[in-house]
Every structure is written in structure tokens, then in C-alpha cells.
Amino acid sequence: MGTLIVILVLVLFLAAIFTGGYNKQFQERVRKSRTWDWLTTVDHKKIGILYLMAGLVFFIIGGIEATFMRLQLFVPGNDLFVGRTFNELLTMHGTTMIFLAAMPMIFALMNAVVPLQIGARDVAFPFVNALGFWLFFSGGLLLNLSWIFGGAPDAGWTSYTGLALNQYSPGPGVDFYVLGLQIAGIGTLIGGLNFLVTVINLRAPGMTFLRLPLFTWTAFVTSGLILFAFPALTVALLMLMFDRLFGANFFDYTMGGSTVIWEHLFWIFGHPEVYIVILPAFGVMSDVISTFSKKRLFGYNSMVFATVLIGFLGFMVWVHHMFTVGLGPISNSVFAVATMAIAVPTGIKVFNWLFTMWGGEIQFKTPMLWAVGFIPTFVMGGMTGVMLALPPADFQYQDSYFVVAHFHYVLVGGTVFGLFAGIYYWWPKMFGKLLNETLGKWHFWTFLIGFHLTFFPQHFLGLFGMPRRVFTYQTNVGLEKLNELSSIGVAGMVIGTILFLINIIYTLRKGKKAKADAWELGRTLEWSIPSPPPEYNFAQTPLVRGFDALWVEKEAGNKSMTPAEPLGSIHMPSPSYIPILMSLGFFVAGFGFIVRGIPAAAIGLIIVVVSLFLRSFDYDKGYHVEPEDPEKGGKE
Amino acid sequence: MAKENNQAISQKPAGAMKHILSFVFMIAFTAAAFFVVISDKVPSGWVVPLLLIFAVIQVILQLFTFMHLDQKGSAFYTIFIVFGIFVAVISAVGILLM
Structure with missing residues (x-):
């Protein structure tokens, strides 16, 4: 009281x-104050920067966890992080990297770039956009607070209920996982919905679907995948929450439940999730490679087709994560064939990138280096993926370091390389300054070499029989040398990331100011407006006259885009404090449920309802700004 | 805008007819569903499948005539609804049968 x-x-x-x-x-x-401005912003460019910064922080936290694990595995019989601590490290590394590092950085690029690429002034629902960010952030914060309050989740990022129920994982760890991801998941879901509506409704005149830049296409398909995949996770997490908090028995086999149902639901979400994180990287690669090869993207239509096909097939392959559960040979064969089919559209993409570079005037700027490093790395990950797709072979590989090596080749070699390429490529558009090229190249080479040194030996560790998620190994079974190499490789990635952080600080202080067309090779609409763009993006909505809209105008000898409307005052949405208030409510409610304090949870939910009420009766219609005339001495 | 209004007016008789027809069909299907349950002539094993078939037809009628999915500009709604059903069916089949 x-x-x-x-x-x-x-x-x-x-x-x-x-x-x-x-x-x-x-x-x-x-x-x-500037802080209030950033906390209440509904501007997609600022929200993109917030996503990027939050994503980077979580990326570093996840990286530290990975470094700790590799330190433990440096020598056989080590006792640095053993037992439960190691389980917590591996669980939090996986969960943080997928949900709190890769997803927000993808949303960062989508926020920063998609509205500019389609010639829009903002996303369709600026308020929802802000709410999505703050929900993701409060969910991520809640999850990471578990380190301080009673121990992190320790049931793996897949949280199979054979490990995650109360009797197997006592303490609040898994509750943090359940509620943190639930809150972050709502944010992601509404974020995805927002981008679907944005791409469908806010395209500039002339911007037909088959003129969309490929990054926008992949962002669109990714948002569709989010829309259909995340509800499965929501349901699964809700059921696990009831099992753990309120004594339900959905997953407890001693009470007639089934752990296999969790596995199904998790992977119905989980497999589309890996395409959610890889497709935008494909889009970044397509834009970067065509820009720095000074060529139109080879096979644009087939690229779009491949993107949609990957998204489509992504929903019928989830059982390949469960081959050894024992669902029977027919089930395994069906899903194995579907899985191998995905190699076809992915192959289309790889060849199209190679043909785009073929005969182009290639400039090896930092984004292009990441893109070129991405192709062989990702293809290696894809090859081991097809090997794992064969059920008989999978029975040998499963739960070994071979699997670890495979998914790090696709997730780091694919998504992270793609994100770094995108960050270097669009940094001038987001911040108005070019990242330093020398530091960027050092970053690339140290990270690339460190990455391969870390994960290439892990293929063989797996084939020699080293199981994943185990905190130590014995001497004289042939695992010492490769584990040592693998741990040394981490140093390369750590140095690379530190160089990247130095680069960011250096650039913010002394970086070269970027022009509107920062790389002087810009092909798409975002390069036709100043860097960073004014808050209304386009003083006049541009008229799009072909694929690679800016390039079309450049070839016709025009200096800028043809406007599609006269200059006039522009309607802008007002900033709002409700998103952060509502996220705070969810945060408090989540924390209340975790500590089994129902009054605290009720207070949190009351805050949520109050903010919903405030939003419903918010009659603020926004405000108007007068754009600077580009022809009368406005910004360039 | 004016053009759309004209179209709406010119389509009115055909549209009204279609609405009435679908309404009659839906009443008929509802009645049929009741009949299937009440009557003893229908073998008991058929009841549930028949009810499901009637329900699916009614949903389709409802979506296309009364929710206007047959009109222009609703391609995206159709695509997303169909894909959502597709994903749901695949997931259900995967979980229940496999």
C-alpha cells in the first residue's frame, strides 16, 4: 500500500x-528542447535514425555476448562462462541479433529510404511509425533488463518448450523473452503494415509497380511477410505466457499438451522471419551494385519475380527446421523439395547481380565492396543450406556446428553485409555527410577476414561432431585447433566494428558534406533531393518517367526531376508524445507480468488504455509549411 | 470523380439485381444448412462437410457482392486475403496432418 x-x-x-x-x-x-523533439517525432527520417542507433546498440550488445562465448570455447575444458551463464549468453545472442539488431536496422533503412524512393512526403501512418519504433525499443529494453533482474532467458532463441516451461527453466528468464518479444513484435507488425500501405498508396505520379527501385520492392515483400508471419509468433508467445504465468498446459505433454505445436508455430513464424531479414539485404545489393556499376540492373523483371517467389515459398518450408522431430517421410520429403525450390529464385538473383557488374564501369567504393563481398559469402551459405535441406543428410548435421556455420554465413554474410552496404550507401542521405572511405575499407577487410576465419572452421567442427549450444569440449578429439582459429577470427569482426564506430564519430565531427547526389551516380529518386532532405522531402512531388527515375532525367539532359504539381504549402503531421507514453504503458505491464505483480501490470495496461483514449480524441490536424523554392535560392 | 459517379449510376440496375440474387442465394444456403442438420435423410457423416461447403460459398458471396471485392481497385485486398487464407491453410494442414 x-x-x-x-x-x-x-x-x-x-x-x-x-x-x-x-x-x-x-x-x-x-x-x-531537442530531446523532446526526438522523443515525439513522427518524421520517418528521424525515426529511421532512431531505429539505426537502437539497432547498433543492440548489435554491440549481441556482439559482446558472442565474444564471451568464443572466449569460453577458445581452449578445451575452459571454465570462464559455464552452464547456465553460457546458455543465457547463447539465447540472448540469438534473440538480440535477430529481433533487436537485424530487424530494427532493416526498419532503419526502410524508413530512411522507401518514402524517398517512391517520391512520398512521409509514410502512410506517421503516428503508427513512431509507435512501432517505441514499442520495439521498450520490448528490447525489457528483454535486456533480464540480465539485471533475475537472469536472462536460457532456453535458446527458439525457446523450445521442452526447455522453456516453468519446470525446466525456473526463474523469470523465459518470461522476459516472452513479454519482451511480444511487445517488440507488436511494434514490428504495425511497422510492416505501415510500409505495405505506404508503397501501395503513396507512390508519386508515374511510379508504377514495375518502376519501383528494387530496395522498395524487397521492403514491400518483407512487409507482407511480416504481416503474415508475426501473428504466428504472437499466438505462440501468448500460449507460452499462459503456460508459464497462469498454469495453462498447451505445451506440457504430461498434461496432454504438445511441445511439437510450439515448434510448428515458432517455425511458421521463424522461417519467414529469415526471409524478412534477408530480402531487404537483397534489395540493398541490387541498388548498390547497379549504382556503382553505372548500369541498369540486369533482369529487373526477373528480380522482382524472384523476390515475390522467395516470399511466397518462404511460407511452405518451415518443417525443414523440424526434420528430426519425426513427422514422417512424406512430410519431410514435401518440405525438402519446397526448400530446395527456393534455391532457384535465389540463383536468379545471384546471376543477375553478376550480369549487372559484367561490362559495367565498376567503382569500388565502400558500399560496393560490401556488395561484392556479400555475393560469394552468401552463395556459400546457400550451398550449405541446400545440403541441410536433404532430410537424410540433415539427420547427420542437425544440432552440430555445421548448422551454426550455415546460418551465420547467410545471416552475417547476407544480412549484416547487406546492412553495412546500405548504411554506407545511404549514410549521406540520412545524415548529410559521407562516411570516411579509408576507414570504411579497413572496416570491410577486417570484418570480412575475421568473419571467414570465425565461421569457415565451424563447418568442419560440425562435421567432426561438435554439438552446438554446448559450453565446452574435450582435448584430443581433434577440435582444439579449429576452435582456436574460430575464436581468433572474432578479433577481426570486433576490430572492424570498432573501426565503424570510430568512423561514425569521425564523420559526425569532420565528415565531408554530401551533395544531393552524394555518389554522383544516383539512379533513383532519393538522390534528387538535398542530403539530408528537408522535413517535407519533396518541395514538389516529382513526375516519374521510367525505371531509375533520376537516371532517365539525367540521360535526357535535365538537371532535376520534372515536378508533377505547382509549388504550394505542404501539410505535415504534428509530433506526438502518445507513442512513447503507450510504449511505456506496455513496458510497465510487461514488467508487472514478469514479476507476477498483477497491480503493476494493471497500471501499465491502464496507461495503454489512457493513451488510446487520448489518441482517439486527438483532433490535431497537423500544420502547414511553405517549402523553399529550389529555383529561388533554396537549398540546392 | 464525376466519371466514377456516372459509372455508379449506370451500373445501378445490374448491381441491384446482383445484390438481390446473392441475398436470395444466401438465405437459401442458410435454409439448406438448417435442413441438413434437422433432416434424417442426410447421412450423419455428411453433415459437417456439407455445412463447411455452404459456409465457404456464403463467405465468398459475402466478400464479393457485399464487401465489393468484385469492383475495380480491390486487387490488393483480394491478393492479400487469398494469400492469408493460403498461408493459414498450409499452416493448418502442416500442423494437423503432417
């Missing part, structure tokens, strides 16, 4: 301060 009164008084004080009842001047100062 005492706690409740203290909290109530505190809330009343805060309310008094922030509504100006206590001190008007203080309120004014808060409203005009």
Missing part, C-alpha cells in the same frame, strides 16, 4: 510538471 501511495504522488508530481501546472517556463523549455 505504501509503495502505491509513493507511486501515485510521484505520478501526480510528474503530471503537474509536464502539463505546466507547476512551472510554465519549465514546460516551454522542455517542449522546445
